[in-house]
Amino acid sequence: MVINKMKLLPVFLFSLMSIPVVSQNPVYIGTYTKTEGHVDGKADGIYLMHQNAETGDLSEPVCVADVINPSFVKASPDGKNLYAVSELGPNDGESGFIHSFRRKDDNYLEEIGKISTESFAPCHIEIDQSGKYAFVSNYVGGVVMVYERDEQGILQKKQKIELDNPEASHPHSVSISSDNNFAYINDLGNNKVWIYNFDAETGKLSPNDTPYVDLEKGSGPRHFSFSKDEEYAYTINELNSSLSVFEKDSSGGLRLIESYSSLPENFDEKNSTADIHLHPTGNFLYASNRGHNSIVAFKVNKETGKLELIDHYSTQGEFPRNFAISPDGSFLYAANQNSDNISIFRINKMDGKLIRHLEPVEVKTPVCIEFSE
Template structure:
């Protein structure tokens, strides 16, 4: 007998499995690169023991919440509104209070002071929030007040602003360094971060430049943070860096995210280290796959494991469950989220249950 995820969710929830809230960012309108169909931010619940997902429910109507981020204390959710020059005066970040039933109550909205905001990061204290604007070379730093409303602290404008495309900010676990992946300038900018004053300042090594045509997009750290990994959108590669004690980056090696015989068009999107630190995963839009690597913890290098079809089209963001047992991939152009079980011994993925239907999903965020 075949059980769909929503039915399985209902059956298993009565047997005491944990139900983890998961928020889904989406596109809601047609842009040059996507035919948005959704209504806003969706809420689903994941059953920890089985990986099943409940039916998606829209809990906040807004335009293009293409990236969402939960605060570490589980009290707030933040969502970009990815707007272009023809839409409004700027892009925005919307602030929500997460209520007891995991539904959302909007409590604030603030400009990102440029256009097409595409990523949110929160520092290790949970006090500061960073937003990357894909257009205009602007990165914003905000402070959270007691309710979770955002207050402007600092505006960073990267060089060559017209060509710059900052795609993400990543904060080290020691909360001392910020790494900005700038696809347009083909650099990873390195900043010192002072959580006492809430300010960024250029590192002694202000940036590392990647190989021509790479296009750094997202960033991930090894478990001990001795190494870091950049997923590069334009040439479908992953660059391994060794980090030094001052936050500097030194290129170790680069790896293709694609099979050798693939000659189609592809754009990489997301990258995540497994919680155990032994495996690294990345998404391919075009090849429509998740690629898995074994991580050598001594030198940070990668050993290819396999590619896995996402059972959908244009997988953008993906998320690994906090317990490291399941991986969920948001297939933007086929309106579904695929579910994989992770073999924690060898890092291999296996399709698990039926994909969940969600309109134009692009971001998956577990909340505490």
């Protein structure tokens, strides 16, 4: 029998076109590269991995930028750039730095700029909703910097904010509201969340009519998350292992509603919290415990902003610092700083529970996980 190959060809092409294409999401990993008082850094710089969006797998890490202690990395909203702090202390040089990179077509990085953060131990980067301005928090010295991004993504100094009581102040993060009108600075040392008005036209911050909200002495607010509708906000408090819930008013002010422990009732060993993220659905809130070595999950009451404990989940590693939820909300990845691995969980989108999904992936001293399109 003679087979007409020309007739089979369209069928063959159609079958190829029917094979689903699995998305491979680029993921950048911030690390520690040198030994500090709180960490034994072993990494080489910023690593690139790729996430299989269907299975949750991560590819082997590849170092794509040689930076000292790139402990926090942030992708620009337009996808063109990646920014990384260089967390340097007073014994390391004149200041910390923020590095600017151009993302190539293969997601590798080309450095295009480097600028001082005008203080020490920069530990967090935020970018406003327009993508025009970047904010850097220096853990040492009470200094928050505002930079303007040019068309290439290179940063230029716009404003320097010096917080009260600089010797004790430890600004750990800046968070910008979705309407781009307000900035919230978590000051771990002063136990305050500073509230600023943000002018997106000029890029300048100015104190809000309610300039700050106090937290309990010794709480140490570190990172911040908004509810889905932004009627509520949440802090993760490093020093007393708690989460605080605030009601947010139209003028940007915050009113403390309630605080919750991040730990099980029977745990009395040393612990410090690190990161906090709301699930893309807005239904669940997650936070990381360093010491208990877990992710704690809460259900969010959207009417009141209050939280209901779901459970605690071991990260199968030591000292989980930052973690990230995949863009589709299906997976959670936790960076275990002191055991050189990243743990992977599948998220049950119905009840918020975490399911141990795959064995942890080896990465040297990982501390920040950043998805980018």
